[in-house]
Each structure stands twice: as C-alpha cells, then as structure tokens.
Amino acid sequence: MSSEVETSLAGECRNPNDQCRNNDERRDKEQLNATLELRASFVIRHSCFVIFTLPSAVRYLVKARVKLGKDRALVQAIDERVLGRGSIAGDEYLHNMEQARVTENGVAQWVETCFCDPPLSEERPYWEEYFDLLSVKDAHLRRNCRHENGTEPWACCNCDCTQKLEEKLRTQSMSFLNTLRSEKSDF
Template sequence: MAAVFSGNQCYLWIVRYLVKAKVKAGKPEALLASIDNGTLGKGSIAGDEYIYNMNEARVDEHGVARWVETCFCDPPLAEERPYWEKYFELLSINDAHARRNCRHENGTEPWACGQCDCTKKLEEKLATQGESFLAQLRENSSSSS
C-alpha cells in the first residue's frame, strides 16, 4: 500500500497489479472446489476479492491466467500470496499500468486513486484477451472426470 503522511493525516491509496500465474499440477479440482464453495482466500483480510479475481481472470493458449489484483500491500500481494500459492505458480506480479499514467503518481491530480476507475478499465481491456479462466477451469475439470 502506498501511504503519504501530511501533518496528522495518513493518506492511503490502492495499487493495481497484473498477476500472471499457472495452476499447479494436481490443483485444478481443489481450486475449483474452493471457488465454488467460497473458501478461496478464507481467513484473508482481502475477503471475497479472490473469488472476484477468478471470475474476472483470463487464460491464454499456454494456460497462463491473468487478472488485475487490487492490493494495499507493500510488497505486492504480501497478504494474498500464500492463498494464491496454494493453487498457483505465480509467474509475475507487475504494475497493471504505467505509473506515469496514474494521475496521482504523475502529479496531475493528487489523491486521484480514491475515485479512479482504472481497475474497471484494465479489467475491460483484459476481458478482450484469451478466454475466461473460470470457464476453462470448469471445462477441463469436467472433461478429466
């Protein structure tokens, strides 16, 4: 999480990351079960974000899943990493967009992150790539049964 202190006030903002990951061998069915029964990420402060991320995730022809992770942690995904690593090999975690384009980061609009719609825009762009990760996970699980 990024924080700036000004006088007695602390201002926090969200950072968006593009996560690329592959499901670990032998884990697809367990991952699908945890999504379906709502236990994915259980116990995490991030709550139902894990399920949301899986609903929004896309997968390419190489089986690499991609999703936009909204994170308050520094380092990135410090809270979420153990939950994801139970099922995924995390290949990369990068800024989801160039910080020079972030109105807060580039100084054009201080505190813009609170009202920013960049996650929605990033997810809309991602939705045009590959296919639904969750649909493919379901399809592969049903065909292997």
C-alpha cells in the same frame, strides 16, 4: 457516552447492553481492522472511532499457472466462497477469479489491486496454495495514475482503471473460470 464503552477498530461502540452481531463476525471484523491499522500510514483514535489511511492502491497484472492437481480444489474454494478467507482482501480473490483470463498455453492472468509493499505480500500465501505465480508486474504506467503523479490525491479510491484493464484482458483471451470448470481442463 460512558467510559466503560469499548470501541472496536471498525468504529462500532460496544457495551455489555448492546444487541450485537454474532461473535465470529465481530472477531473477523476486529481482526481485519487491526490488520488494516497495522498497515496504516496515519492513525487517529477517538472514543467511538478510528480513522486511518492506507497507502495508495497499485494495479498489478498477475500471471500464474494452477499447480498440478489443484484445479478441482480451486474450483471448490471458489464455489464455496472460501478462497482467500481470513485475508484482509476479502472477496477480492473471488472477483479476481471471475475476471481472470487464460492464455492459449494455460496461464491465468488477472488484474490485482494491492496496497502492499512488496506487491501481493498479503495475498501471496492464499494464491500460492493453488497457483505457481509466474509474474507480478505493474498493470499500467504509474506516471499515468492520477494519484501517483499528484494530479488527484486519492484518485485510486474511485478509479475505473481496474475495470478498464479487465475489459482489455477480456478482449484478448477466454474466461479462466469457465475453462477451469470445463471437463476438458488441462490444468
């Protein structure tokens, strides 16, 4: 490999002769990886790749109320798949809204997987465009997390606890998104 070849943070070797993806996609990927690298607790650089580790994931139960007059804009952002655009969390916002439930008093709740300290520091501005965040709490006891209690390092990478927590929420309340889209929406 020649020394003129640049390396993106995503590990792609770039050189002027490459047939590459469009510039917007490359810029977005570089921006995402630059942000991730800033949050990394450990970084190794090589001529063709960068390895970094992120802090462990924590699951939070988020409770929020849609801001007055923001319900239709939220539906539009979800339908157009632009909710959270520009965030390192990517499509996680859309997944969260698909899994979110609504209580009888109109409070949306969902399980958020977050690597930030403090919780939701990356996601908060995106959520606060549409929601008043009422609470952000650990979704389960950290002592039960195999990564956090030391029984299985990196267990969060393939953990099914988010899915289990979302299934539990499904049994307790109605779909937030279906309620939001209904004509009878009180948001």
